[in-house]
Amino acid sequence: MASRQGEPARRPGMVDVARAAGVSHQTVSRVLNAPDSVRPETRERVRSAIEELGYRRNMAARALVTSSTRTIGVLTTGSHFHGPASTTAAIEDAARSAGYASLVTPVLAHDRGGVEDALDFLVDRGVEGIVAVAPQAWIATSAQRAARRVPMVVVADGLDPGPRIHVVSVDxxxxxxxxxxxxxxxxxxxxxxxxxxxxxxxxxxxxxxxxxxxxxxxxxxxxxxxxxxxxxxxxxxxxxxxxxxxxxxxxxxxxxxxxxxxxxxxxxxxxxxxxxxxxxxxxxxxxxxxxxxxxxxxPFDELGSLCLDVLLRALAGEAGACHSIAPTLxxxxxxxx
Structure with a gap:
């Protein structure tokens, strides 16, 4: 958007897009959030205006309005090991495909206090749920504590689920x-x-x-x-x-x-x-x-997709359970x- 000399340029807003496309700002909102509800020709006009103006959604403002950050936390205690690292990367890919941002926090495998701090950090940042790629046996206590505040998915074969803790694993x-x-x-x-x-x-x-x-x-x-x-x-x-x-x-x-x-x-x-x-x-x-x-x-890609699917179901209120997929020889x- 144009600005007076010496003033920083203002970011284009939804009203600017609506004016350029000749529609209401409610129509712009529908194109962004439920595009199938808008006629194709109107949808194309709005998207052209978005492209021309360089409009980007203000996710912080959206979070205030909707009480949804569209962000998940990912805690990993094995980022330098092949299995946990591959699982974490697959979760990030699946989250991005579903329109979620992921806040990844690595912790050393032996740092139990660091795990507690990392879980607090993620909750304080407003994540809607947490996936813990932390296969050490002592993770159970930390997960139970964090699950009182947000739904949890723990990637571990052998951990018992809880009311707000889902367990996902390769068998x-x-x-x-x-x-x-x-x-x-x-x-x-x-x-x-x-x-x-x-x-x-x-x-x-x-x-x-x-x-x-x-x-x-x-x-x-x-x-x-x-x-x-x-x-x-x-x-x-x-x-x-x-x-x-x-x-x-x-x-x-x-x-x-x-x-x-x-x-x-x-x-x-x-x-x-x-x-x-x-x-x-x-x-x-x-x-x-x-x-x-x-x-x-x-199958790490499949495991990452399953983690996100299960977390979304947990966010919808589904009680904790075990979910497992099979490896191949x-x-x-x-x-x-």
Whole structure:
């Protein structure tokens, strides 16, 4: 909009758009919020005026009028891990597609006090609901506290839902059963597990799936070595098992599997002829490991969409429940029969 010399330009408003398009400001509002209720030719005229004037909605003013910020909070305690980072990105994409902004707050995985502060920060900023990508077992207490003020969705396989807490997950136990079942089907009976951190819901569920698949097949669960989600853990686990290597290793994620492959290769152990290896996540490049890595793929895009859908249902008053989707198995060279 034009301004007097020396004065800052005024942002065009809805009235300016209405004047340029020759319609009422109520018609402009309908074009913005319910376009199908406006005749196509009128709709096109209003949109042309919006484009010509460079009009942008004032979301702060809209929030005051509607009592809706159209903003969700996303808390993540695993932003440097593949699974939580991929899930967070997928939630942001789904929110944007649904017309919501997302305020993402990362916190260190071990910082419990930081989680409490981050949840308070998000609530104080007026978010309508929160998705917590925080799979540590202790998140339950913090989620229950925050859910007294806004609806919560927690991404964790194993957390119990509450009246205002929905739990969304990929079925980690099922994925582990698929991986171990595949190894058993190739004739391997001695399957060790290189597990993730014991305080992570996902690691617990994958361990339960490993045990369950072996028990269903009448096989005894062998060695289980828990540790961090990194290649060094896989490498050192191979060293710890070197005295009597199992026929197969089910690794709790692909980075652990990468370290295990390096450890086996260093010891001259042929994969998959002597020891088969299966990972979890199907990270980018897993097919280019040496040998290519068999792994369990998590559908992160679908998980992000489900998180947002469930949060919107929670905002509409739906009581908390569990919502789960299935992973898929990718069989490659590291576990060939």
């Amino acid at each position: 980690q136990e099922l994925g582990a059963r698929m991986a171990v079942g595949h190894l058993l089907a190739t004739g391997r009976r001695d399957v060790a597990h290189v597990a993730g951190p014991a305080d992570w819901y996902d690691a617990r569920a994958r361990r339960a799936g490993w045990v369950g698949a072996l028990e269903d097949a009448g096989a005894t669960a062998g060695a289980c070595l828990a540790g961090p989600w990194d290649p060094r853990h896989g490498y050192e686990s191979v060293a710890a098992l070197a005295g009597e290597l199992p026929e197969a290793l089910f690794c709790a994620n692909d980075l652990i599997a990468l370290g295990a492959l390096a450890g086996l290769r260093e010891r001259g152990v042929a994969v998959p002829e002597e020891v088969a290896v299966v990972g979890y996540d199907d990270i980018a490049g897993a097919e280019y490991f040496s040998p290519s890595l068999s792994t369990v793929r998590q 990718r069989v490659r060279g590291s576990s060939a029969p």
